[in-house]
Amino acid sequence: MLFDAYNDTISLMQSRAEFLEALRRNPKGVRFSDLCKLCDECFGSPRQSGTSHRVYRTPWPGDPRVNIQDDKGMAKAYQVRQVIRAIEKLEAQGD
Secondary structure: OOEOOOOOOEOOOOOHHHHHHHHHHOOOOEEHHHHHHHHHHHHOOOOEOOOOEEEEEOOOOOOOEEEEEEEOOEEOHHHHHHHHHHHHHHHHHHO
């Protein structure tokens, strides 16, 4: 099941590909904790945490970070889209 029946939020219980597709369809309904788990898996430990923000390093030059923010337990939609783009770029570099 991709969405929590009560909150219409995305769950990290499915595969990464399914989860990314669910993020694309509903970037507003992502739990911050689920996005943290995905970012931890893709980018490693954050260089900053313990506040409402978590900052992850990325392996490319330029703006080498992904910044996500807890908004009352949910991730901000524009930051979810930034994470999706960063993961797509990371996967493209791996090919």
